[in-house]
Amino acid sequence: xxxxxxxxxxxxxxxxxxxxxxxxxxxxxxxxxxxxxxxxxxxxxxxxxxxxxxxxxxxxxxxxxxxxxxxxxxxxxxxxxxxxxxxx
Numbered sequence: 001x002x003x004x005x006x007x008x009x010x011x012x013x014x015x016x017x018x019x020x021x022x023x024x025x026x027x028x029x030x031x032x033x034x035x036x037x038x039x040x041x042x043x044x045x046x047x048x049x050x051x052x053x054x055x056x057x058x059x060x061x062x063x064x065x066x067x068x069x070x071x072x073x074x075x076x077x078x079x080x081x082x083x084x085x086x087x088x
Contacts, residue, residue: 001026003072006080008037020084022046022077032062035073037081046077 005025011018022035034049050058064070 001069003076004028005031006076008077008080008084010081010084014039019044020081022080024073024077034061035077037077044078044081046074 003024004027005023007023008020009022010020017038017040018036019039020037021033022037023031023033024035025031032049036047038045038047048060048062048064050060052058064073
């Protein structure tokens with residue numbers, strides 16, 4: 001699967017540790033929304049789209065099967081986020 005497009009929506013006011021949302025398109029045919037760019041004391045990372053369970057825990061809705069795909073998503077979304085921050 002190739003990542004063919006990424007759209008970043010920055011939050012004007014950060015919500016907790018969330019800095020932005022991303023929509024990632026694969027092979028120009030499948031778009032997945034609600035990736036989150038999250039900032040912690042250890043730096044930025046990309047959180048997969050998730051749903052809150054009744055007990056308050058979160059469960060990922062999208063699960064990359066390989067570590068390679070997860071890393072490509074992480075790297076690509078963070079690069080797009082940094083590019084968005086650099087825009088006036």
